Amino acid sequence: MFNINPRSSTPIYMQIVDEVKESILKGILESGDKMPSVRELAKMMIINPNTIQKAYKELERQRVIEKIRGKGTFVSTDYEGKRDESRMDLVKDSFKKGLIELKYMGIREDEIMGIIEELIEEIKGGK
């Protein structure tokens, strides 16, 4: 279902959050689709259900998915992107860190822009 790396420093539940969002952007998951249940996904991924639940809760908080009582979890239908300045700042910060890293490795600016463009293409996926 989702690619998880248990050795990564980013928590498993966050990796799941990211993977779900990426799947939606790529069109693998669509508005209204049923998500696997917490237990189901936990079994499939051999991960503790609590961890999945934490991921789902975060996704719900971000309005990416919706839970319907007793029926399960679904990709939100009414979702619409909202600019969130404070979250934008976090992203910018992480970008800045990455850019410093790259510059420090001696990567040229045009190369950097190329990398970014590649990544953007990758996100679009089969959409």
Added chain:
Amino acid sequence: MFNINPRSSTPIYMQIVDEVKESILKGILESGDKMPSVRELAKMMIINPNTIQKAYKELERQRVIEKIRGKGTFVSTDYEGKRDESRMDLVKDSFKKGLIELKYMGIREDEIMGIIEELIEEIKGGK
């Protein structure tokens, strides 16, 4: 000396590492410059010396600075960008996460590229 935000989710020692590298890229710190001692910097920044120690260790590991016995710590003279594929992958990963975030907020691609360009300019600073 360096801008540190104790509320940030990135560890303080990492913030210091980043700030040092940024200062070098901007030309504020140059090859061969003497770095303040751990104790000195800890006092100046009102930060636990252990934290500075950890930052210096990390910077040394990355060959950004060098310790010379009995003389102190200096910005490396032999600094030359070295591509490090595994580190590149980490950076790409963090970029990807950020890009997904932005796309998810409904930011257009041209806007994203604009943001990146701005950040690159910012890093160059007075260099």
Added chain:
Amino acid sequence: MFNINPRSSTPIYMQIVDEVKESILKGILESGDKMPSVRELAKMMIINPNTIQKAYKELERQRVIEKIRGKGTFVSTDYEGKRDESRMDLVKDSFKKGLIELKYMGIREDEIMGIIEELIEEIKGGK
């Protein structure tokens, strides 16, 4: 029949209970009126009959409706407001929580009173 929101955090059966009581207060349902059967209502509202069952049981427990053997379910005729201290305390508690929430959002007291008055008007409805 009744407005139900399956996404709401309040259980569906409770939403039904509330809607029935509101309808009575508004005069849409009156003493002695026949209620639809569990099956009927379940079909009409496309809701699990167990859920309707549970709602009816709760309404019966609160003496809002009565079951008459072989005849069906009716809005109670002997309805008369009874103060129930323990239930009052529950309501007060939920009010308190809401008021704290509003105060915390910086809503002024006069605004709060306005909101309450509006809601009271809304409940009266066409009565």
Added chain:
Amino acid sequence: MFNINPRSSTPIYMQIVDEVKESILKGILESGDKMPSVRELAKMMIINPNTIQKAYKELERQRVIEKIRGKGTFVSTDYEGKRDESRMDLVKDSFKKGLIELKYMGIREDEIMGIIEELIEEIKGGK
């Protein structure tokens, strides 16, 4: 420290959230005050640390408290109430439910307004 009722239907972690906010409104807790550590409070209240952590995380998400790395948890200093329409709607809904309940018990409108005013006074506390 905080009054918790383990039998209540509202989760313990939410009761803690509410209690903390109430304490702040009453002036018992003030901007910048240090909160007891997760483990400390868990011991004091004889509650599992995970439950406290959940409460703290929710409070942090609402910007009521701030965590500072390695130092502990503090009441936010820069807090300023923000109207949140969607949350307002939730509060209104719960008010409406309560009002229906009261009306149904035969409480008169002026009495209801009195109760609300009392509760508002109670929240202000010694502030």
Added chain:
DNA sequence: GTGGTCTAGACCACG
């Protein structure tokens, strides 16, 4: 069957 809450206990990163 679904998700929500809570406990107990472990390991880790940070300062």
Added chain:
DNA sequence: GTGGTCTAGACCACA
């Protein structure tokens, strides 16, 4: 010392 994450396993409410 602080909080963050994860696991394992239990009980409950809801549909």
